[in-house]
Amino acid sequence: MNSFFPRRYVIQGIFIAIALVLLLRLFYIQVIDKSYFLSAKDNVLRRIPIFPARGLILDRTGKVLVQNEPVYDLMVIPNEVKPFDTLEFCGLIGINKEDFDKKFKKAIKYSRYTSSIFEKQLSALTYAAFQEKLYEYPGFYVVNRSVRYYPDSIAAQFLGYIGEVSERDIEKSVGFYRKGDYIGKTGVEKSYEELLRGQRGVQQLMVDAFNRPKGHFADGRYDTIAVSGERLISSLDKDLQKFGEQLMVNKIGSIVAIEPSSGEILTFVSSPSYNPNLMVGRQRGKNYTALNTDPLKPMFIRPIQAEYPPGSIFKVINALLGQQFGSIKADTRFFCGGGYYYGGSRPMKCTHVHGSSDLPRSIQVSCNTYYGNVYAAMIDRSGMRSVNGFKRWREGVAKFGIGSRLDIDLPHERKGLLPTDSLYTKRYRNDKWRSGYNISLSIGQGELGITPLQMANVAATVANRGFFYKPHLVKAIGEKKYIKPEYTKKNYVGVDAKYFEPVIQGMSMVVNQFPGTATYSAIYNIEICGKTGTVQNPHGDDHSVFFAFAPRNNPKIAIAVVVENGGHGSTWAAPIASLLIEKYLTDSTKRDKYYVDRILKGNLLPRPKVAPKPVAPKKPDSSSNKQKQQPAVTANKKR
């Protein structure tokens, strides 16, 4: 012991003070600051998403329309990549050096430390060759994915396609989608996305500092399995669809066939079409651009997006409304001297001089004069002012689903055009106009735009004698075959069943009795009831339109066919419809070969515009392309 003895306390004090500093610091980082805990998880846990198989889409009889095919996405974590033989690598996956540099830079830009897709959708074949060498390329690994495969290459516009999610999709999904995920872009793939996509699973793997897997975190207690997407049973009849598409080759137009007793869509043809397999795989981008710039617009979903004035098929609606409003009766006769005079010197011309007709005959021969009179009776001689008569008429038409969306289970449906009275009041600067001012409405011309789907729906309504089920493309969902309740609800159109009989009589005579307009399309043992339409087209040949249902009693199919530039309804649209009806009802075609061949080989494409394929390159601007309608349609709206 010496004089410096008290200094022991200074030294011990320093020791204790330092220990307290250490403990405080430890307390802070271990107990108070939680960020280290999270960082530790980041270090060790790798959340490996398990991609569920996307739901299959079947046709109404259970045949596969869309299935999945395995592909392999090549992923990269730039930070872990070690120098390697780039040339060999490029050779294996089939890209060149520039592509490689570009892709690698892109990956680095995304993140150095987390993985991103380097090359998408290697085929099973490419992968097999690549897999053996994969160990030579640290930082690269492969993730299984599945892509869509369409065994019959049909119904492209109906099925739609899937594509990588956009930034907006990711934002909207609130965390469901991640970069590189696939999402339905159009068609059923889009409208049933949430059912088809299934539930993604996650494996929480632990890795060490060198990213070597060390097994499942907590023995897999927090792992979730992927749940496959629901299976959709579509309403489509695969064989009928295929036949319809064959018949429409080299023609522009649509076919929509509906089962009247359910609203299920049997056929949904949009022509020209494309092979849906083009929208899959590594060439997708190229194919997409080509399709998008094609002047015939194969991506345009004509059955729900093309609007035409319906032409003479609209007479069916006017005949029904005329009776319902009490303006005419089934035996009301009007005289046709070759035209309807509605003021001024020029008549609304009729195709023939029909003489005196009653209602069924007026439909059979499609007499314009008769419907000029019916329309005038409804609008001008209704006991109210013409403008109010028109309002009543418009309401009646609207109930048939015209001028509004039918709410089919596909995206991008258009509602068409049904003019309101204010359009004319504005045009004629007062509301004292009369039926003569818009007389073309009586024969389905003028300011009318109706989609092929709406046409088919009217046919189904007539077949049902007064109501329709919402047309839809998916009849049942999943294993339990769930059916949406809205699809079992009857929508009445406000016309009594009794008024349908004379009209149906007329429609039957159109096909089955001389001088009906579509007797060429009659089938020996099936009573088809239909109506032709020839839609005036100021830009070229008239559009050929036909809608029908069959058989007359207890109808099984209602159909609408539009063939652009096909001329008279009886030349193209009616035979096509009749062939499809026969095929659907008897499962075969007993017609002569020349009858079918004429249609199969018929080419109605606008020749001068299409012949030289590499025309001046169109702007690959998809939005403007989609907005634009066919020339005929826009033009008709203006009339």
Place this chain on the structure above:
Amino acid sequence: MINQRSLFFNIDWIIIFIYITLCVIGWFNIHAAVYDPQNPSIVDLDTNYGKQLLFIVTALILGAVILLLDNKFFNAFSPIFYGVTLILLVVVLFVGRNVGGNQAWIPIGSFRLQPSEFAKFSSCLLLAKYLSSTNLKLQDFQTLIVCTLILVIPMALIMLQPDTGSALTFTSLVFVLYREGLSGYTLVIGALFIALFVLTLLFNTWAVTGILVAIAAVLIASNKKNRSFITTIAIGTAISVVFIFCVDFAYDSILQSHQRNRIDVILGKINDPRGEGYNLNQSKIAIGSGGLWGKGYLQGTQTKYDFVPEQSTDFIFCTVGEEWGFAGSFVVVTLYVTLLIRIINLAERQRSSFTRIYGYGVASILFFHFFVNIGMTIGLVPVIGIPLPFISYGGSSLISFTILLFIFLKLDSNRMGVI
């Protein structure tokens, strides 16, 4: 008479208990740090924990041998120990094995000897022997020079390896000198210089100089009458300014880049958790993720999966922090502090100043390792590669710490004997 009682009763069992506890904690944590579920055997001489078990047994035998040696042996032989150590430190520079950039190891058969570890206790012994000789006063300039030389020679040789961490250990012996009469200002001035060092690195050299001169001016202006005060302040300021520029120079020209980076990481001048700051960041993550109670034995992921480098040697405390949480860390820190306080209490009860001085040396060296090692794992001290006594994996360090401690126990057990 107490001194008639056997050695067994004279040994301080508290220290022995703490020593063994720390060794056992160390062994378990080394096991956890390198644990491989595919190979769960406890005793496997191919693994670090298998070897450490061997080292612990060896160390215990060595400790027992030391306790049985004659008391005078250490006092008498301390110059020889010191000389041999110096020779080894020179030899290692020529025949040494280079591990991790340090020429610190002499291979002997399958073992590797680390002379710098042994320099610690031999320097302590010589310092104790020298200072305990009669008629010495630390206030004497000559005495101070001799003391400094005793410490600086091994330090310099170790710096040549270069093993900065081990060399810095010797600075902790300033506590011994302080206890033996070195002016208390030494500690204060030392602390001031450390503060100045940090400030210089954090801020602009000129700014720090300016502020220093300004403070000096204010102090002088407030006390104009006192000439000696003014002189002291002026000289102090001058030295400080020179020091600042020396720091600046030393930092840029003498320190190696990895040392500069480690300092910059601690000061927050570099924020690069993937690069320079990787070790520290991972170490903090491992400890910080332990929470209050830890993840449980063998449940730590950060250390086991190699995120923390050197996880069984210098960064062994990460395993403690991760698997045993704050509770475990608290226990370990408390054990160390108890050990240090106990050593000083024992040192102060000695009649022999040799034992006392040596005891302080032991405490200082252990304290330095304890503080710097744990401090670096939690980001309070720059990363300096020195082991955590008794816990870190490694034969040389365990054995040298054991020798260091057990010599003191032996000396203490004889406290009642003839000086």
